Amino acid sequence: MDCWYWWSRYGNFSPGMGNLPHMGEVIAFYRAKRYKSQTEFAIASGFSKRSVEEWESSVFTHDHNRRIFLAKMLRISPALLGLDWRLVFFDNNKGEYRDPFPHMIDLIEEDAYYAYEDILVMGHEYIHNGGPIDIAYRVDRRLRKLIEITRNTRAIDEDAWKSLLCRYYQLSTRIKQQCLMDDAVASEHAALAVELAIDLQDAELMASAFVNSACTNTQQGQLDRARKDIAAAMECVDKVRNGPLKGNIYLESANINTPFAIDDSKLQNQCRAWQDKAANMLYKGMLEPDESFFRFNLSAVHHEKAKSLLHWQKARDSRQAARSKITVALETLSPDLNVWKAYYYMTEAHLNLADHDLEGSAQSGKEALKVARAMHSRMEEENVRNLYYQLKEQAPNNPYICNLGIELGIF
Structure with missing residues (x-):
């Protein structure tokens, strides 16, 4: 299967403006279904052939009313033209319509798919930047409904809804793991995402699902499983676009293998090579957008290199x-x-701990705690708690460590 977009079930359209397909390709595709030529469509629509040529060559049609007209005349699913189905279906603002009921069902279904895409984006923004905890529960409710929709959808739309469900399972995995600390469901959803991706035989979806599962297993301390998952993702790397997903495959490969490379110089060199591949992607620029929702930048590369060095370097100077x-x-x-x-403050805290700077470690942990609470990340808050217990064992009466305990609610 080629690269999958949310509109792929309607046609093999190129990406256009924003998260929409190339509108000219959409219009040409639907016009060819109903009219033999541009000339014939021009006559039927009452516009010139030149206008039709412009519509079919434009990445985006800015005239809102023109898009509504084309959606109605060519029976184009409204979302493909960036429209709400109500604008196409209803004849006026009173909700009156003339279209047959089956067509309304198609429009509503398409609008629902588009809405699920929006919620998916919102969910990932929540993961990266925090927000009301209610968002986590909203995603969970949408997931349950999406499972039902996918189970009952038409055969022609099945792959599209399965692809969307796979991405929802990946989002749910991260929310369950990081925000709700539900390891069992996180693991279950990670496995279901992998299963769906394999069923669809979508290389990027498989790679994304395996990286997602690898991260989940790493966070749960299942490092052997994580290595197996990331190796499976690496098998797809040459089929993945030169974008955030590919960069994260390299970085996670290094991250997951780092603990196994403490006394293995060959594996250390391999981890460095993966990190350098990720860095070179960024230095060369021209990254391609993908559908993975992974973030990828030089800051992440520096952080992963710091984590590896923390594992491998024994001496303080090193x-x-x-x-x-x-x-x-x-x-x-x-x-x-x-x-x-x-994440960064926690790495800094462990660096300070390795250097026996207990006060510095406690202060870094306190900074990590502030961010974790603002982001509603129970997983990171638990990591700070574990750091506190490590520090407490070494210096139970240190005022900075005691203060970290108070911030955690431990007296």
Whole structure:
């Protein structure tokens, strides 16, 4: 299967403006279904052939009323032209209509698919930047409904809804793991996403699902399973576009294999090679957008390198390189990725702990806790709690450590 977009079930259209398909290709596709030529359609529509040529060559048709007209005349699904189905179906603002009922069903179904896409985007923004915890439960409710829709959809639309369901399972995995600390359901949904992706034989969807599962297993301490998952994702890497997903495959491959490379110089070199591949993608630029919702930037590369060095470097002087990397990671972090600060501060806390700077470790942990709570990340809050217990064992009366405990509600 070629690259899958939300509109792929309607036609093999190129990406257009925003998250819409190339409108000219859409119009040409539907025009060819109903009229033999542009000339014939021009006569039927009352416009010139040149106008038809312009519509079919434009990436985006800016005239809103023209899009409504074309959707009605060519029976184009409204979402393909960036329209709400009500604008096409109803004849006026009183809700009066003349279209047959089956056509209304098609329009409503398409509008529902588009709405699910919007909720998917909203859910991933919640993962990256936080928000009301209610969003997590809304995604859960939508997922349950989506399972039912996919089970009962028409054969012609089945792959499209399965693809959407696969991506919802991936989103749900992250919410269950990071925000709700429900390991069992997170693992279940990660596995279901992999199963759907394999069924669809979509290389990018499979790679994304395997990375998602690998991250989940890593967070749950199932490192052998994580290695198996990330190896499966790596098998798809050459079929994946040069975008965020590919970059994350390289970074997660290094991250997951790092603990296994402590006494294995060959594996250390391989991890560095993966990290360098990710960095080179960014340095060369021209990244292609994909449908994975992964974020990928140089800040992440510096952070992953810092984590690897923290594992491998035994001497304090050697760990200075890791400290330098985490500093650069924090300095280059974009403001739309607030939750990453918690990860970075935790890495800094462990660096300080390795250097026996207990006060510095507690302070970094406190910064991570602030971000975790703002982002509603129970997983990161639990990581701070575990750090506190480590620090408490070494210096139970240290005031900075005691203060971290108070912030955690531990007295």
